[in-house]
Amino acid sequence: MMQKNSKIECKKTSYLTPEKKSKMLIPYAVLCELTHRCPLSCPYCSNPVQLEMKSNEVNTEIWKKALTEAVKLGILQAHFSGGEPTARKDLEVLINHASKEGLYTNLITSGVLVNEERLKKLYDSGLDHVQISIQDTDPKNSEKIAGFKGHNKKLEVCKLVRKVGLPLTINSVMHRQNLHNLKSMIELAVELDAERLEVAQVQYYGWALKNQTAFLPTRKQLDNATKVVEEARIKYKGILAIDYVVPDYYAKKPKSCMGGWGRQFLNITPAGKVLPCHAAESLTFLDFDNIKEKPLSWIWEHSQSFNRFRGTDWMPEPCRSCDRREIDWGGCRCQAFALTGNADAADPACEFSPYRNVLEEPLSKAGTDTPKFIYRKF
Amino acid sequence: MVELIKLKSDDMPKLPRHAKLRYDEARKKWIINAPERVFELDEIAAEIMQMIDGNLSINQIVDKLANKFENAPKEQISKDVIIMLQSLADKGFVIK
Ligand code: SF4
Ligand code: SF4
Numbered sequence: 384m385m386q387k388n389s390k391i392e393c394k395k396t397s398y399l400t401p402e403k404k405s406k407m408l409i410p411y412a413v414l415c416e417l418t419h420r421c422p423l424s425c426p427y428c429s430n431p432v433q434l435e436m437k438s439n440e441v442n443t444e445i446w447k448k449a450l451t452e453a454v455k456l457g458i459l460q461a462h463f464s465g466g467e468p469t470a471r472k473d474l475e476v477l478i479n480h481a482s483k484e485g486l487y488t489n490l491i492t493s494g495v496l497v498n499e500e501r502l503k504k505l506y507d508s509g510l511d512h513v514q515i516s517i518q519d520t521d522p523k524n525s526e527k528i529a530g531f532k533g534h535n536k537k538l539e540v541c542k543l544v545r546k547v548g549l550p551l552t553i554n555s556v557m558h559r560q561n562l563h564n565l566k567s568m569i570e571l572a573v574e575l576d577a578e579r580l581e582v583a584q585v586q587y588y589g590w591a592l593k594n595q596t597a598f599l600p601t602r603k604q605l606d607n608a609t610k611v612v613e614e615a616r617i618k619y620k621g622i623l624a625i626d627y628v629v630p631d632y633y634a635k636k637p638k639s640c641m642g643g644w645g646r647q648f649l650n651i652t653p654a655g656k657v658l659p660c661h662a663a664e665s666l667t668f669l670d671f672d673n674i675k676e677k678p679l680s681w682i683w684e685h686s687q688s689f690n691r692f693r694g695t696d697w698m699p700e701p702c703r704s705c706d707r708r709e710i711d712w713g714g715c716r717c718q719a720f721a722l723t724g725n726a727d728a729a730d731p732a733c734e735f736s737p738y739r740n741v742l743e744e745p746l747s748k749a750g751t752d753t754p755k756f757i758y759r760k761f
Numbered sequence: 762m763v764e765l766i767k768l769k770s771d772d773m774p775k776l777p778r779h780a781k782l783r784y785d786e787a788r789k790k791w792i793i794n795a796p797e798r799v800f801e802l803d804e805i806a807a808e809i810m811q812m813i814d815g816n817l818s819i820n821q822i823v824d825k826l827a828n829k830f831e832n833a834p835k836e837q838i839s840k841d842v843i844i845m846l847q848s849l850a851d852k853g854f855v856i857k
Contacts, residue, residue, distance in 0.1 A: 409788055455787070457785060457787025457788055459799050460794060460799070487794035487795075489796065489797075511778075511779055511781065511794070512779055512796040550778075550779040550796055552797070578853060579797070581797075621851065
């Protein structure tokens with residue numbers, strides 16, 4: 384599944400009530416990673432380095448049960464992802480079940496496995512929204528990054544998504560190899576009649592960390608990209624919404640990862656493990672409970688993994704006494720662990736982090752020779 | 762292409778297919794689900810959103826609200842309703 388920025392945004396206008404401080408947190412969304420199978424092999428894939436085989440995948444009935452439990456827990460949206468979720472033949476059944484239970488359903492796909500007939504079936508099952516990843520606007524580069532010849536097929540499927548009447552988001556992971564095409568990516572999204580463009584950043588753990596030198600953009604590329612986005616936002620106001628955040632390494636403060644650990648979001652892996660974030664398995668010292676064994680509500684409230692970094696009690700300095708501790712929640716745990724070996728540390732993307740210097744080496748390499756990609760594979 | 766619309770008081774607004782209104786038992790609140798976002802509605806917003814079904818004009822909705830909340834001046838209600846619906850329309854979550 385592609386890299387994602389934080390998923391849920393709660394709009395507050397005078398009509399919309401501010402979030403009440405209640406004891407029991409209510410999650411907003413669940414990301415269902417139905418499978419790790421995928422015809423593509425993006426070198427920044429956020430799936431774990433150790434992929435699950437088909438034989439370990441959770442069956443239809445257990446997924447249905449988990450989705451029903453998700454609604455009871457207060458979850459409002461279900462994202463179906465992977466790997467490539469359309470590789471599962473029971474996708475329609477699961478979407479239909481989720482939709483009947485009242486969940487808002489979103490399909491996160493590379494698009495390469497579906498045709499018009501399948502899209503119609505998904506629409507009839509109650510699918511609400513489709514998100515398609517595009518690796519670059521330059522077909523050759525796009526296919527090089529994906530490790531798969533499917534660029535034109537993707538464009539065709541985007542058009543079919545709109546044809547069957549579904550709203551479309553284009554997700555594009557932007558990095559050193561394609562940032563120069565950001566402007567044409569925005570134009571492509573408009574041309575494909577997408578409502579949203581998500582300019583996602585590579586998050587460096589797992590596969591992406593292996594390929595960091597190839598992907599880390601230069602400061603100059605970024606400044607240029609930010610300008611392109613600002614201009615496009617004005618030009619396409621009301622036509623295309625653009626989600627864009629400056630990548631961590633160049634920011635002064637970290638992003639709030641998943642809206643805070645165990646606060647808004649849960650992720651279920653193809654094998655049924657329930658994670659507070661899709662990358663959490665990179666925290667190798669955590670144990671994750673499984674929907675095959677425990678109810679989702681129990682896992683949300685009581686599991687060791689969800690409580691480990693929930694709230695602010697676990698924080699050492701500088702986060703503990705920082706006035707941003709309930710804004711960014713100390714940043715990304717997976718990034719902190721991957722880069723410093725200390726999962727409790729402030730995210731090194733933070734200017735107050737004592738580990739800030741770990742970013743210096745990779746940043747000094749940004750823009751140097753591009754090494755060969757290490758592709759995602761089983 | 763998402764059309765920019767300017768709501769007028771005789772328009773009959775409704776939600777597009779990709780914005781879904783429902784009551785959430787866990788939060789005890791009405792919400793609107795939309796791609797990658799959730800709008801939590803307060804009491805009045807929930808009243809309004811339940812009425813916008815493409816069959817009632819904004820004027821009719823205002824009348825109903827004015828009956829219900831007797832001490833609020835109608836002009837004020839009308840202004841508030843249009844502001845709220847327009848802000849959703851600007852994001853493509855209300856159509857007519
Ligand atoms: S390989 Fe690419 S398309 Fe497949 S799951 Fe990973 S990021 Fe998504
Ligand atoms: S010190 Fe911790 S809480 Fe403060 S900004 Fe940095 S990461 Fe966030």
